[in-house]
Amino acid sequence: MTASAPSASATDRVFNFSAGPAVLPESVLREVQEEFLCLPGAGASLLEISHRDKLFVEILHNAENTLRSLLGISDDYSVMFMQGGATLQFSAIAANLLRGTDKTAQYLLTGSWGKKAIKEAKKEGKVVTAYDSADTNYDRLPTAADYTCPDDAAYLYYCSNETIQGVQFGSEPECPASVPLVSDASSDFLCRPLPVDKYGLLYACAQKNAGPAGVSVVVMRKDLLDIADPNIPGYLHYKNHHDNDSEWNTPPTFAIYVLGKVARWLQNDIGGLAKMEELNREKSQSLYKIIDESNGFYKGHAQTDCRSLMNVTFNLPSEEMTAKFVSEAGSHRLAALKGHRSVGGIRASIYNAMPREGVQALGDFMTDFASRNSG
Amino acid sequence: MTASAPSASATDRVFNFSAGPAVLPESVLREVQEEFLCLPGAGASLLEISHRDKLFVEILHNAENTLRSLLGISDDYSVMFMQGGATLQFSAIAANLLRGTDKTAQYLLTGSWGKKAIKEAKKEGKVVTAYDSADTNYDRLPTAADYTCPDDAAYLYYCSNETIQGVQFGSEPECPASVPLVSDASSDFLCRPLPVDKYGLLYACAQKNAGPAGVSVVVMRKDLLDIADPNIPGYLHYKNHHDNDSEWNTPPTFAIYVLGKVARWLQNDIGGLAKMEELNREKSQSLYKIIDESNGFYKGHAQTDCRSLMNVTFNLPSEEMTAKFVSEAGSHRLAALKGHRSVGGIRASIYNAMPREGVQALGDFMTDFASRNSG
Ligand SMILES: Cc1ncc(COP(=O)(O)O)c(C=O)c1O
Ligand SMILES: Cc1ncc(COP(=O)(O)O)c(C=O)c1O
Ligand SMILES: [Mg+2]
Ligand SMILES: [Mg+2]
Ligand SMILES: [Mg+2]
Ligand SMILES: [Mg+2]
Missing domain, CATH: 3.90.1150.10 (Aspartate Aminotransferase, domain 1)
Structure with a gap:
């Protein structure tokens, strides 16, 4: 060392x-290593250039656009890069979509990560655990018959792949059309195509399937950006990140750069x-x-x-x-x-x-x- | 590319x-590049290993210990690594130390970053701008005669170096012994020795003087960890980070690793x-x-x-x-x-x-x- x-x-x-954090494509690691001391055109390492430098802004936009293209994300959705891991999202989701409403947030609890998400959401408003498989140590998932979700819920939350238990939804759980579906896709983001238009919000920390630790991707239906009370902590407020193209404050530039290369590898090398x-x-x-x-x-x-x-x-x-x-x-x-x-x-x-x-x-x-x- | x-x-x-983000020591960049594909002993890139891997835990502890040694930080203080940039700290400080109290937070406003910090603090409680140099476009700093701070304030906040205006305090502003002094040291952290024991809390995003974007260092007097209402968003709650040695959730492993190398460069190469x-x-x-x-x-x-x-x-x-x-x-x-x-x-x-x-x-x-x- x-x-x-x-x-x-x-x-x-x-x-x-x-x-x-987990395995990354070796070809991506080699590219990063090759240009590590001096990003072509920059005269400096990627680590050293301003997030406002046009070279970095282009890297950030390319990362977003590759994700949009891989997942078929329409203009009705914002794509944001944030710090704080998936855990910060546990709070941000409830702070933006639940705090100050009289609604309930409905959670399908199918593993360890959903449990932590519920704990944070309860600080922000009324939470209902609509399904809970704790009794069988989270070895199964609900069908539509196993839970109900009211039409006026703030959102219906689930975790598409519980990383610890190894249970993964094959498709989106049933959700009333009036209710935003929210997914923690941290450990299966980009593992397969997704019908993004079924979601109100889906997010993933990068360090499992999409890049290094230090950045999370949030895909959010734009009409949901305006619900939040502007008095929530600024970093949790999605609108700040959306309105400033993920540069409300200094983004985690290196993690975004690597994530962009992983996305391009998926598109070009994997197909x-x-x-x-x-x-x-x-x-x-x-x-x-x-x-x-x-x-x-x-x-x-x-x-x-x-x-x-x-x-x-x-x-x-x-x-x-x-x-x-x-x-x-x-x-x-x-x-x-x-x-x-x-x-x-x-x-x-x-x-x-x-x-x-x-x-x-x-x-x-x-x-x-x-x-x-x-x- | x-x-x-x-x-x-x-x-x-x-x-x-x-x-x-700014210039980093070239020798540090070369070290990172050299071991980028395969961290010695890991069989994988630093980007790919778990934050619970003993190799990474050692890297994190070494980074903390080098900071402790450089700054002479005693055991009365916690040293934490967090995501979200300095901007998340604007909210975290007020959420931990002001929310739910009847106290006032006192701010010395000497530049653009202090102004943003005040905006976030106001969401959490009573804020007093004890000094404000906006009239002269933040070209000067207060002496003790220019402001007062009540003995029962939640904290006295200042920014030791306003990055945009280029004004830097030569020493800590006067502060009642009963009031925790809080400093945004983002752009002058590690530029000189600091009397840490004068502070309640001091913090810095790394991407100016200490490392890459994506990690902030928080140095906090341990008795202040217990003030916060446990219902603040978990990621903002310092106690979570302290109690789990900065691994309450996945830390930004790469940024911490580089920061640790920069700290070691300061100690060994600079002296x-x-x-x-x-x-x-x-x-x-x-x-x-x-x-x-x-x-x-x-x-x-x-x-x-x-x-x-x-x-x-x-x-x-x-x-x-x-x-x-x-x-x-x-x-x-x-x-x-x-x-x-x-x-x-x-x-x-x-x-x-x-x-x-x-x-x-x-x-x-x-x-x-x-x-x-x-x-
Ligand atoms: C499904 C899922 N959600 C949330 C998390 C928490 O992510 P983070 O540590 O980035 O907060 C993880 C893993 O760490 C996870 O696998
Ligand atoms: C003194 C100071 N405080 C706060 C910030 C904000 O940091 P961040 O962008 O990491 O939130 C900066 C620079 O960006 C700064 O120079
Ligand atoms: Mg960086
Ligand atoms: Mg955008
Ligand atoms: Mg990493
Ligand atoms: Mg510790």
Whole structure:
């Protein structure tokens, strides 16, 4: 970690199954490294140029436009880049859309992140937990029959992919046309095409599937920008960010720059979100198949109909076996596989940037490990 | 900006006088570049590893400890890393220390940033502008005789260096012992030693003198952590960040990593803050001398007794001459010199990382330009 450290080569790299911050496309990392000291045309590092510099403004606009093109986001929606992570959004959503209204905010609680979002929303107004799968440790998702949402709710909130439990909605939950649908898409943003026009607001911190930590993307229907009481804290007020094209104050320039390159990689190298979804289905199915064919050695946490494309969660017969799995995997250059303590076992996060080869290597290891340790 | 772009070399670099994001030590940029693809020991880029990874936790602790050592910060103070820029602090300070109290927050208004801070504080409680130099376009600072602060104020707020106007306090403003002194040190943090124990809270966004955009440092007396109403938005609540060692949620890992390297550069390469102050005095005085000896061709904006070590602001005889200055400077590889529209003229930001050679080159250009264009 000093200037005299040997130059790191690609062969030093492991397959990194971290849930976030997480694996990024190697080609993007190489581009960033190449121009790190001196951004072409700038005479300085990207880190050193003003956010008002036309070179950076162009980078920011290109990032927005690539997202718009990937997701088919219309002009009815604002696309904003903010700091504070997904956690700041927990508060911002309720501060903008709930505070000062007599309405209720309706939450579908399907995992750990929804629970934290509810805690923040309750500080701002009336919150109803319209569905709650805590009893089964968040292993399932609701159908339309499992909850109701009043027509006059401030919004209906859900988390499209609960990162810790590994449960993912296959499509948007039923929501009255009069109610803005709000989604925490932090851990499955850009993993597949999305019908953005079904949403009032959707947001994602970048550090799982879209870039480095330090920036979140907020996609918000423009008519919702004017609801907020102007006395909410300025940084939480979406209108400030929208009106100033994400430069109300200094944006996290480097994180936006990397995010823009990841989006361009999705568009140009992968070929768009439909193609990305195909790859993600292939990758995740190969692991779920090994789980299902392990004669119970591996037990998936999520019910089969809501298994995540992004976070494959499963348990092993014992904690000792889990520890052995993690340790042996490490010797095979398969890193960051330990599950979250609330679910235990293993979590393999296989975001967009996880190459097929990484999933294949993990699958081979799982098969071998099971055959050596079961029965 | 593609992988096939020619590798940028140091000779492509200009002297960059941007007010922020701003120049960083070239040796730090080279270190980051070198280990960018693969952080030694991690098998992955710093961007890709979990904030809970022990390698990152160590980086974060080292960054904190280097700041503690540089500034002599005692255990009575918390050091926190947050997102949202200095602007989020405008709200956080008032939400934590003013909301729900019957006290007043006292503000010394000495420039553009203080004005924005006041606007946010007013949303949270009673604000008194105890001093205001708007009448002279913020060209001066108060002495103790120019304001009063009641003993029972929630806090006394000031901005130690107004980046746009280029006015800097030489020492802490007078403040009753019972009142927490709060400082926006965004643009002069780490430019000189500070008597931290005089403060209740001091904070700085990193992107001027301490690192890249995307992280702010908050130094807060620990007894103040418990004042806040627990119902303020969670991300604004300092106690959340303190109690979780800046990992209440995912911190901006890359920005903290770079900031840590900048702090280490200050300690090891520069030799600490007293030495840094000496260099900063030398650099800024060389420019102020040229201004003062230009027979009125250059007119400093700040009164001479409060000239900033960091942002040297001055006007030229006309807007045309200013434009000519900026354009010719550009051909001499002297970049980002245009002043903020509210002051006009030129602003040369010469933060810690601006090498002597850059200031020398600017000084030579100023002398030559004046001789060619005056009289
Ligand atoms: C679905 C989901 N929501 C919210 C968060 C919190 O994000 P942050 O740490 O950026 O606040 C995470 C992960 O950290 C997540 O996976
Ligand atoms: C003194 C001072 N305070 C506050 C700010 C605002 O910081 P940010 O843009 O990170 O919110 C700046 C500069 O941008 C500044 O120079
Ligand atoms: Mg930056
Ligand atoms: Mg816009
Ligand atoms: Mg990061
Ligand atoms: Mg701490």
